[in-house]
Amino acid sequence: MSVWTGEHRLRRGLLQRFTALCVRYVERFMPDPYLFAVLLTILVVVLVAVLVPGASAPGMVTAWYSGVWGPKNIFTFALQMVLILVTGYTLAEAPVVKRGLKALASKPKNQVQGALLCFAVGSVFCLLNWGLGLVAGALVAKEVARRLPEAHFGYLIASGYMGYMVWTQGFSSSIALANTDPSSPINVIHQMTGKLVPLGDTIFQPYSWVPVLVSMAVLGLMIRRMAPSESLQADPELFVEPEPPSRAAGPRSFAERLENLWILNVLLFAAGLWYFIQSGWQLNIGSMIMLFTVTGALLHKTPIRFIRAFGTAAKASGPLLLQYPLYGGIMGLLGYAAVKDGPSLDGVLAHGIVAGSDPSTLPFMTFIGSIVISLFVPSGGGHWGVQGPIAVHSALAMGQDSAGYLGLMSMAVAFGEAIANMIQPFWLLPALSIAKLNVRQVMGYTVIAFLVGFVIFGLAILVAPHVI
Structure with missing residues (x-):
């Protein structure tokens, strides 16, 4: 055995043991995501x-309520x-x-190749649409597990x-898209x-796409x-394909003919595409939803097939719908100021983290603060609504008001x-x-992905102020 091979196996063994340790601690201490939010x-x-x-119980209840309802x-x-x-799904x-996903899933010969394929599919599709990427990676994993039980x-x-x-460097990045939309x-x-910050000052900057690669x-x-x-087999029920709904014998009714009229879907797609062109190819949250819908x-092909697929996809959003009100309440509590012009918790946390920063280090300290706040608000756009005002105010206080620098703060x-998100279970x-x-x-x-991402994206944010 060569020295290189021995070192390679040692490093792999160390990582496997560290991963196993992370798995054991998560299994022991991580509650159900709903209880995590509670x-x-x-x-x-x-x-x-x-x-x-000056915080009071009635004031906190009112703030919690305002964030939810x-x-x-x-x-x-x-x-x-x-x-x-749901539209991505x-x-x-x-x-x-x-x-296409099934054809890709037929290529791997072992679980490592399968895992790499799942990661590649999830990454590429998340750059197009985070909803599509979340689902596509899981669907490929399901097909790989079918072939490699x-x-x-x-x-x-x-x-x-x-x-x-x-996903935040992709075309469905809620913060970057919001920066382009005055409404x-x-x-x-x-x-x-x-000011509006175009995508050229956020997701298309080298500090954004280089760390992705x-x-x-x-x-x-x-x-x-x-x-x-060790092995962990998938539930066999996952691989039971639902039978298409049967229809009564005889000619189709008028309603059934409408449900299968493919030209309606074509017209819907044409209308959506026409609007997208007329708007100047404007990318924002609304246009992304529209494009993926049409x-x-x-x-x-047919309206009824689209309706059934959409209904199936909507089931995956159930756990999110259960938890979004809780995180809305957390956002309300984070923004609660008990006295007029007094500090709120999000301000206390954010200002405490960026205290003592200068224009070169402010983005990095904002990045650190973002990780902390994301544990409480695991939604890119909602999170920006909480931390964004502090981040922008800090930049302006240092005389940094260019679109490039403000775009960097948002990224x-x-x-x-x-x-x-690698240690916060909401989007999982x-x-x-x-x-x-x-x-x-x-x-x-x-957890390993979190550690890798912290180093790579942290370095990118540290270097970015010197190159924008």
């Missing part, structure tokens, strides 16, 4: 009581995020896309989910400065070396949110719903 709510209440001057409720943004997920279930299914699902770490309620930069390469190596030796309709928040829920697994069977592997 515990975070209790923690935020305690922090508000301790750190916010009141004037500052999360419903509009929550519906947008759910629609991005519906597109992934289109026959032509599904056949002795593989560790949690490892495959985790590998697909790791691709989600690059967006989360366009914090426009609200505070009157580097992280994909490094995570590919990590996935190879963390492969578990493209999904076109690829499903610092986005980067932190992206890697925090759709994949878990597809796989019929629990969070403890998957998240131990994603």
